[in-house]
Amino acid sequence: NAGVTQTPKFQVLKTGQSMTLQCAQDMNHNSMYWYRQDPGMGLRLIYYSASEGTTDKGEVPNGYNVSRLNKREFSLRLESAAPSQTSVYFCASSDLYSYGYTFGSGTRLTVV
Amino acid sequence: KNEVEQSPQNLTAQEGEFITINCSYSVGISALHWLQQHPGGGIVSLFMLSSGKKKHGRLIATINIQEKHSSLHITASHPRDSAVYICAVRSWSGGSNYKLTFGKGTLLTVNP
Numbered sequence: 549n550a551g552v553t554q555t556p557k558f559q560v561l562k563t564g565q566s567m568t569l570q571c572a573q574d575m576n577h578n579s580m581y582w583y584r585q586d587p588g589m590g591l592r593l594i595y596y597s598a599s600e601g602t603t604d605k606g607e608v609p610n611g612y613n614v615s616r617l618n619k620r621e622f623s624l625r626l627e628s629a630a631p632s633q634t635s636v637y638f639c640a641s642s643d644l645y646s647y648g649y650t651f652g653s654g655t656r657l658t659v660v
Numbered sequence: 661k662n663e664v665e666q667s668p669q670n671l672t673a674q675e676g677e678f679i680t681i682n683c684s685y686s687v688g689i690s691a692l693h694w695l696q697q698h699p700g701g702g703i704v705s706l707f708m709l710s711s712g713k714k715k716h717g718r719l720i721a722t723i724n725i726q727e728k729h730s731s732l733h734i735t736a737s738h739p740r741d742s743a744v745y746i747c748a749v750r751s752w753s754g755g756s757n758y759k760l761t762f763g764k765g766t767l768l769t770v771n772p
Binding site: 581588589590591592593598604606638640647648649650651652653654 | 662664690691693695701702703704705708710746748750756757759760761762763764765
């Protein structure tokens with residue numbers, strides 16, 4: 549089925565470890581996004597890529613880096629994980645002209 | 661004040677009841693989204709509105725652009741409707757970029 553695929557679904561890291569969250573979409577969307585979701589707060593934008601070859605900071609970029617590998621793939625990297633990065637991470641993609649958004653199933657990350 | 665406010669935060673209903681969830685926003689928008697998230701689950705787009713009203717099965721979404729307000733209605737509610745419902749608005753963020761700003765969500769529990 550067409551959509552947004554995120555891996556992994558669950559991950560536990562120790563403080564200071566690094567990891568990359570992978571995201572791929574097969575809907576030929578130009579824009580891709582990484583959000584984090586924390587209890588009591590709305591989803592917050594970490595980074596986004598308006599089109600292949602561009603990336604920009606969102607609302608909460610500190611501690612993260614991203615790579616837009618090609619039109620399909622947009623990865624999020626934690627270089628040195630901290631307990632404050634314990635969260636659920638969602639990747640999404642959108643089409644500029646239809647305004648529609650499609651979300652991945654989420655990655656539940658715990659940093660101990 | 662948050663750009664997107666939802667009410668109520670929590671809602672408990674009996675099966676069969678008519679449900680209304682409200683969303684108010686303070687910025688100019690190009691579209692408003694209603695999203696659904698089941699516990700521990702991914703985020704699914706229910707509706708995207710830029711004016712008027714949309715209906716899908718037992719779900720109805722309305723928007724009043726002048727009053728900056730939208731409502732999500734569920735008729736004949738069912739326990740499987742139990743989920744978090746999230747309102748999100750798409751607004752211009754500069755250049756050719758747009759951003760999605762999320763409400764904190766409304767947790768709906770429908771009891772049998």
